[in-house]
Each structure stands twice: as structure tokens, then as C-alpha cells.
Amino acid sequence: MAEMEHSYTLRKNKFIKTFILFCFLLVFTSCASIPVEREWQDIKRVRYRTEKLQVGDIIVKSKMAKDPLGWYGHAAMVVKKDTIGDYPKLGVGYYEIDTYSWLYEEREVMVLRYKHFDEKFKELFEENLKKHTDKGYFISGRKNTNSFYCSKYVWYIYYITAKELGYDLDLDSDGGFMVFPYDFIGSEELDQIIF
Template sequence: MKKILLIIYILIFTSCTSLNKKVWTKINKKEIILNLEPGDIIIKEKTLSPLGIFGHSAIMKTERIVFDYPKLGQTSYEIDINYWLEKNRDIIVLRYKKMNEKFREKLLENMEKFSKMNYKIVFNKRDNTEFYCSHFIWYIYYQTAKDLGFVLDIDSDKGLIVFPYDFIDSNELKIIY
């Protein structure tokens, strides 16, 4: 029981990153998001709900299609960006600074390769047997770089667990919206 409480304590307090509100983009459900690219990372702001306190992240599969690991008991799914957005919930869009066609093609290949795993919170981000939202994104970026012969860690704090907000301060990513 003490171990579970310690894990919950760590998760809650490590996820409470304070961000300057200026970097968040307010999205109206009727608004169409333009200029998104495959591989872009989308992060929803935190909410006051059990899993919402960590925020939520997904990755763009195409300019319009979001690839998402949504919640416990489900595998991944694809959805149009306009349906993925939530009214009155801000987002941040991040893009890998060194994105090129070779990297993007391998990233999309890895996205497909690891797309049907079960959703589960794992405590080692190098585990590729089960995923949660930000873990999946981190892993496919990590594996893509590894496949191409270099090391990449887009987790800003380099811990064993990666949260959606850990991408925001990554030196490897830039804020698009």
C-alpha cells in the first residue's frame, strides 16, 4: 500500500508543471487547425479529473488524422483533428526540430508497428509491450532515431516515466501553436 501511495504522490507532484498561459492556444470547435504535419505532437491542457491532471497527448498521423492512446482498457485509434479537440480546452502543438522525410517515413512506420498494444501505465518508458498516450509518442520517436542510428530522448526530464507536459520543455521540439 505504501508503494502505491508513493507512486501516486510522485505522479501528482511531478505532473504539476507550471506553464506560462501565453503558450497555450485556445481552440474553438468550429475552427479548423491548419499547417499540422505528420509527427506533430498535440498536448491538451490539464483538467480536474483523475487522469486529466496529467494532461493528454496524441500524435498527428496525417495533416488531419490524430493517432491517440485514449484511456485504460482500449488500444489506439485514429480520429479527425476537429473531433479530437475539446471545446474550452487549450492545446499546444509541438514539432521535432530536425524533422525530415526520412525520419518522418520511419516514424510513421513505427507508429503503425506499435499501434495495437494495450493501454497501460508502465513505469519504464523503454517498455514497448503496452503504452499510454505520452509513452507511445516518446517510444516511437526514440525507436525511430535508434533505427536511423542515433539517440533521441524528447522527454525533457529524462526520467523513467514520460508525461505529456515533459515534451513542452524538450530541446528537441519547438512550439508551433
């Protein structure tokens, strides 16, 4: 009996240490600097000019210190006219929402557009959007396709579309194990759209 309790205690301690390490890595790997040529915009500017948005545009919301879900910012993308596709949080999974409603918060945003988003890319991109909306929300490494979170979903749809077209594309500017919303801001493959 004592041996079972000791084994349980060791497993529990290992879990706690792993969890603390995971949190530490999240905090210190999610800090990305904003390139000088990029600038945050008031969300209202984008909200009232949504006609400028195109399928594939990535919208990054700024970090929110008061809400743990907003500590790393947030990212989603335009999946069809006036519609955002998003993996917002645990327990929700993928959902689509009208652009105006998604831009409701008082935060700053950045709209980024892939430089080579032509008709050929768009056609396959839209097919991949439909294929990958059935996963649950869970934070895991970039290449694990069993689950998604906001920025991982955006990253993966671009990654898999380019791969199926025969080339490599990594919109994660730091190429880390995980992709965070701010990682898109530093990508040289994305242009900022000013509203």
C-alpha cells in the same frame, strides 16, 4: 491457517504501500514548469486551422482539475492528414480519430513540432506508427514496450525512430522514469507552432 492469513495481510499491506508510493510519485513527478517562450492557445484556434498540422506534430492538452484522467494533461500526435493517433485511457488502447473531433474539449493546447522532421525521418516514423498500435493501455516506465499510454506512445515513436536512424533522441525534458504530457513542452528539440 494463521500463518497464511498473516502472509496475506503482509502482501496486502505491501501492495497498499506500493500503490500509495506510486500515486505520490505520479503527483510530484508530473509537475513541469512551462518555459517562458511557450504559450497555451485556445483549442478553437487549432480546430479551425487544422490544415497547418503536419504528420508528427504533437498536441498537448492542458491539465483538467475536475477529471482525474486530465490531471496530467494529455498528449497525442498527428499520424496522417486530419487524423490523430492516441492511447486515451485504460480499456481503449490505440485508436485514430479525426483531428476536428479530437479537439472538441474546452481546453487549451500546445502544438509542438520536431525540429529535424525531414522526409527520411518521416518515412521511418510512419513505419513505426504502424508497428506499435497493437499494445494495450497501461501506465508503466518509458522503456517497457509491452503497453503504452498517451505520452509514452508519442515519446516512444520518436525515440525508436531516431534510434533506428542511428542517433539518440529523448523528447522527455526531465528524463524521468515516466514521460508525462507536459514533459514535451520543455523539450529543446520541439518548436511550438502558433495558430
